Amino acid sequence: MEEQNVDEVAPRLTRRKFLAVGAGSVGALGVASVADAGLASAAAASTLRVGWxxxxxxxxxxxxTTTASNEILWLIYDTLMEYDLQLNPEPSLAATQTRSADGKTFTYQLRSGVTWHDGQPFSANDxxxxxxxxxxxxLGQAAWSLADFQSVMVVNPHKVIVHYKLPQAFDPAMAIPIVPAHIWSKMKPSKILSYSNPNPVGTGPYKFKKWVTGQYLQVDRNPKWWGSAPAVKSIIWNQYENSDVMVQSLASGQLDILTEVPPVLWNGLKGKANVKPxxxxxxxxxxxxxxxxxNPKSKGNPLLRDRTIRQALGYALDRSQLVQLALAGHGIPASVQLPPSFGxxxxxxxxxxQINNNPAKAKRILDAxxxxxxxxxxxxxxxGNPLSFRLIAIATTDEDVLAGQIFVKAAQAVGIKLTLSTLDNTTLGNVVYNTNAPNWDIFIWGWDSGTPDPxxxxxxxxxxxxGNNNDVFYSNPTYDSLYAKQATTINPVQRTALVHEMQKIFYDDAAYLIMWYQSKLQAYRTDTWKGWVPTRGGMIYNFTRDNYLKITPK
Structure with missing residues (x-):
């Protein structure tokens, strides 16, 4: 049973980037719990132990809303199509996919014999x-991809045809986790929004086992999964309160792989026995x-609506300095929204x-x-209104706090006062996304892409x-129009030109001053599991789940 559109109560749908707690936090936070004694000592031959x-x-x-939840849910649920280790599309719940010549219709031939984790049969109705x-x-992380959705037709239990109003450059089936209708259709959309889903039921290679909040989450291999059985029988994600203890646990053999490692600690892993950074x-x-x-109710400083001030802040920044000091060199000075990994x-x-490292120009344009x-x-x-603004950052993200301190000094040098304060990540998110009356001026935060498609x-x-992902309340009709056009342009050359034009417009408007494209720094033990394949975006904590499924015991 469904109710009317619930846009007004839909949550913000983000894939926010939460960097690992930096080494500077050691001692400020408590020692992490590594599952329980039995799980922490699980035999590497059957259990993969992940630290984050x-x-x-x-x-x-x-x-x-977090990348961590996405990491787990994509092993519990299947999509129709997914990404391989080269981030190319490959079949998942759909054995085959065909696209019409006009790009408006997608036909999926579904696998037969697939069951949900509770034993119920999977079908096209799901x-x-x-x-x-x-x-x-x-609803959902992938709702953005269904803006042109028209209808879905069930041909038979193993075949569906999805129609769109306009051509689709990106196949939404790559991003949509298929859920069991026999569970979710009993809820109204408003109930779905508040439902914690304590026992997730999917068709994926792993079944939910246990979640001890603040300690660990475990999934176990699904013996009835439609694909080849992975060698890993159980995966345990162990939560740490600081990265130093986590890294020490990897070095001592308590963990097999880390989702992310702060730059300084990553450097310290070089040369460690049986550890590969x-x-x-x-x-x-x-x-x-x-x-x-x-918004008239916004409590943000209205002076920041002047692009000149925003660009001056950008010119005041030295992004190379930020990369060297905040990331220990493990990154690239940034410009536009799409990192180099997008090719x-x-x-x-x-x-x-570039609007970068030119304080003299910042002063000239402000003077003018x-x-x-x-x-x-x-x-x-x-x-007489001063160029004085509030700056907020996440307290436990050392890289961002350091960047904020550097930014304060850089802005001061061109005559702009910034007052830095730090918040926990939940509070910062609530402050930034207060759409009705945003009470902030400038923040430092980050984004993970939801797909390798732009x-x-x-x-x-x-x-x-x-009200959803847009964290700075940016609005530009030209940008919106170009987005709609690129999303429906199938010709790759034409689409690339549109994507480039969008990035240039957004860059010049300077609502974002993108600081860096950080490297994905991970580390794993070489004496427990083998077959890890380095991939753009990370071996794990990425769009592809294939490394989890293809590694084998050492």
């Missing part, structure tokens, strides 16, 4: 329910976000045109706009995403 500092939030595939409830109610490209960036809300999709901004320096060294507009990251700052 960023726990999941919920097991609801429609409402989760696919129909999932697509419809997500599209009609703007790996550096890979990521699909992530960290940015300075500026409140450009035009041809990334717009290349010539160095001479009439922002004069006062006796206290802080500029003001013609009405569509997701480009969608974040659409006008239609204000």
């Amino acid at each position: 500092t960023t726990p999941p939030d919920v097991m609801n595939p429609f409402t989760f 696919v129909k329910y999932t697509f419809e409830v997500m599209a009609k109610n703007n 790996v550096e890979m490209e990521s699909f992530s960036f960290h940015h300075i976000g500026i409140n450009v809300s035009k 041809k999709w990334q717009e290349q901004i010539p160095a001479s045109q 706009a009439g922002y004069k320096v006062g006796s206290n060294g802080v500029r003001a507009d013609k009405h 569509d997701y990251l480009l969608s974040v700052d659409l006008t239609s995403q204000i």
